[in-house]
Amino acid sequence: xxxxxxxxxxxxxxxxxxxxxxxxxxxxxxxxxxxxxxxxxxxxxxxxxxxxxxxxxxxxxxxxxxxxxxxxxxxxxxxxxxxxxxxxxxxxxxxxxxxxxxxxxxxxxxxxxxxxxxxxxxxxxxxxxxxxxxxxxxxxxxxxxxxxxxxxxxxxxxxxxxxxxxxxxxxxxxxxxxxxxxxxxxxxxxxxxxxxxxxxxxxxxxxxxxxxxxxxxxxxxxxxxxxxxxxxxxxxxxxxxxxxxxxxxxxxxxxxxxxxx
Numbered sequence: 001x002x003x004x005x006x007x008x009x010x011x012x013x014x015x016x017x018x019x020x021x022x023x024x025x026x027x028x029x030x031x032x033x034x035x036x037x038x039x040x041x042x043x044x045x046x047x048x049x050x051x052x053x054x055x056x057x058x059x060x061x062x063x064x065x066x067x068x069x070x071x072x073x074x075x076x077x078x079x080x081x082x083x084x085x086x087x088x089x090x091x092x093x094x095x096x097x098x099x100x101x102x103x104x105x106x107x108x109x110x111x112x113x114x115x116x117x118x119x120x121x122x123x124x125x126x127x128x129x130x131x132x133x134x135x136x137x138x139x140x141x142x143x144x145x146x147x148x149x150x151x152x153x154x155x156x157x158x159x160x161x162x163x164x165x166x167x168x169x170x171x172x173x174x175x176x177x178x179x180x181x182x183x184x185x186x187x188x189x190x191x192x193x194x195x196x197x198x199x200x201x202x203x204x205x206x207x208x209x210x211x212x213x214x215x216x217x218x219x220x221x222x223x224x225x226x227x228x229x230x231x232x233x234x235x236x237x238x239x240x241x242x243x244x245x246x247x248x249x250x251x252x253x254x255x256x257x258x259x260x261x
Contacts, residue, residue, distance in 0.1 A: 047098025
């Protein structure tokens with residue numbers, strides 16, 4: 001097994017809100033992967049005394065601990081318990097009902113000799129490569145299926161679609177959101193490699209259209225996670241007219257993990 005990981009903030013003036021970790025072996029067998037992309041709140045009160053990096057570090061720490069040690073729990077159960085643990089650490093000080101209480105997208109994967117389990121919540125990506133080189137993206141595409149105008153402003157998104165039925169979901173303070181995640185499993189014999197990407201790294205495919213998901217995994221294998229992030233940064237700097245990045249940050253936090261099984 002070989003594991004490579006790289007992460008880079010979108011700006012040196014802001015802390016990196018992504019978080020990633022792996023465990024090998026997990027529970028004495030196989031391994032586990034955790035990837036979070038913290039959601040940057042708008043300027044102003046979010047009801048919380050803590051930063052997004054504080055939140056992702058605590059949620060991520062709980063997720064990797066439980067993914068690695070509790071094989072009796074499903075990944076959805078692990079996400080629910082981790083959210084509850086994290087919420088309990090700051091509930092006395094913070095308004096966890098605020099729509100912008102700290103939150104994150106989630107990718108979880110766990111494997112042993114028999115199977116590879118997965119969980120994806122919101123717009124980070126998990127890629128699964130088969131023995132023949134076929135790459136299958138595991139996606140939560142609810143953001144792509146929102147009604148027109150749903151993201152016209154932060155206020156509209158918060159009121160209509162953020163963590164709401166018919167909208168999209170992130171891991172915040174409600175453990176029941178784990179039931180909204182995309183979950184499943186694949187026989188271990190059908191998986192040669194895994195790759196997890198926050199949307200800052202997946203821009204190479206999703207925004208700049210430099211190649212499909214098979215090409216993305218090929219870049220990761222050739223130049224590594226940092227090499228993929230470097231290529232994204234070059235494309236961002238070249239997009240001076242924002243032809244590809246019409247909405248969102250010019251440079252986003254970017255994290256990529258490659259696991260060769």
